Amino acid sequence: xxxxxxxxxxxDVIMFGDVGTQMLRIIGKSPERQGVITVEQMPxxxxxxxxxxxxxxxxxAHNGDPPKMEKTPQGGEREYVxxxxxxxxxxxxLERSYKxxxxxxxxx
Numbered sequence: 001x002x003x004x005x006x007x008x009x010x011x012d013v014i015m016f017g018d019v020g021t022q023m024l025r026i027i028g029k030s031p032e033r034q035g036v037i038t039v040e041q042m043p044x045x046x047x048x049x050x051x052x053x054x055x056x057x058x059x060x061a062h063n064g065d066p067p068k069m070e071k072t073p074q075g076g077e078r079e080y081v082x083x084x085x086x087x088x089x090x091x092x093x094l095e096r097s098y099k100x101x102x103x104x105x106x107x108x
Contacts, residue, residue: 007097034107042098
């Protein structure tokens, strides 16, 4: 499953379902099949994402190198991608959308 985040302010951000769900939970949204992040909600969402990314970077700095592989929800493996790298395009989408006064919609 993929989750597609859309805004008139920028190109689409497409994430694997588990990653998109993680982003939605971080910002306090229920991972429904579709939804909206209003312009009014964006400053808080951006702040939450940036704080979690900073905490994650700090944890990895104290615990050494990150793993090479990670488990998928289906039980397989994929190359590890840091939370900072996964969140960056979503944060950018939210920031651009906020500056241009456009909501962000998502759907699966």
